[in-house]
Amino acid sequence: MAEFEELFNENRSFIFKYLMKLTQDYSLAEELTQETFFRAYINYASLRNKDKAPVWLCSIAKNAFFTWYNEQKKHTSLDNAEDVSNGYSIENDFELNELSGKALHCLHELEEPYKEVFTLFVLGGYSHKDISSLFGKTESWSRVTFYRAKQKLLERMK
Numbered sequence: 001m002a003e004f005e006e007l008f009n010e011n012r013s014f015i016f017k018y019l020m021k022l023t024q025d026y027s028l029a030e031e032l033t034q035e036t037f038f039r040a041y042i043n044y045a046s047l048r049n050k051d052k053a054p055v056w057l058c059s060i061a062k063n064a065f066f067t068w069y070n071e072q073k074k075h076t077s078l079d080n081a082e083d084v085s086n087g088y089s090i091e092n093d094f095e096l097n098e099l100s101g102k103a104l105h106c107l108h109e110l111e112e113p114y115k116e117v118f119t120l121f122v123l124g125g126y127s128h129k130d131i132s133s134l135f136g137k138t139e140s141w142s143r144v145t146f147y148r149a150k151q152k153l154l155e156r157m158k
Contacts, residue, residue: 004044007053008037014054015061021125022065032068036061055116055134062119066108106156114149121146 015036019029039060040047047056107115113135120126120134121142128142135142 003050004041007040007044007050007057011054011057012037015057018058018120018124018126019061019065022062022123028068032061032064035064039064051136058120058124058134059116062116062123066104069104103153103157106153109156110149110152113145114152117142117145118149118153 012033016029016033019032019036020026023029023032036057040057043060047053107118110118117131117135120131121128126134128139128146131146132139132142
């Protein structure tokens with residue numbers, strides 16, 4: 001219990017900032033941070049390498065975010081009928097939702113570490129230097145992994 005408490009104290013602000021970058025919503029980031037540490041507590045025995053705990057927690061946080069996001073997609077309604085006066089088109093909205101859904105689906109199917117590096121860089125807003133230190137690798141490893149992830153994503157999106 002003391003080990004997990006230490007893990008929590010060392011990483012809670014990092015995970016909160018990561019989720020803030022993903023959500024752009026303070027209260028949602030707080031809620032997902034709590035969910036992340038709840039899931040981490042339940043699965044703490046599966047953490048083999050304590051040095052990789054921040055990466056493990058980011059992965060849990062990312063999955064919590066995707067779970068929340070997928071739930072939100074189910075609840076979006078088609079009440080936004082076409083409004084000619086402001087140029088809003090339900091078709092355009094549908095196409096954007098379809099494209100972003102496909103992109104998220106393709107991202108979710110990427111294998112590790114491509115998925116994690118891409119998520120941290122694009123959605124999390126982390127620099128290659130920060131990502132490389134998280135993984136214990138070089139900055140050029142982060143750049144190459146991100147480039148390959150981007151290529152794999154583009155290939156799957158076709």
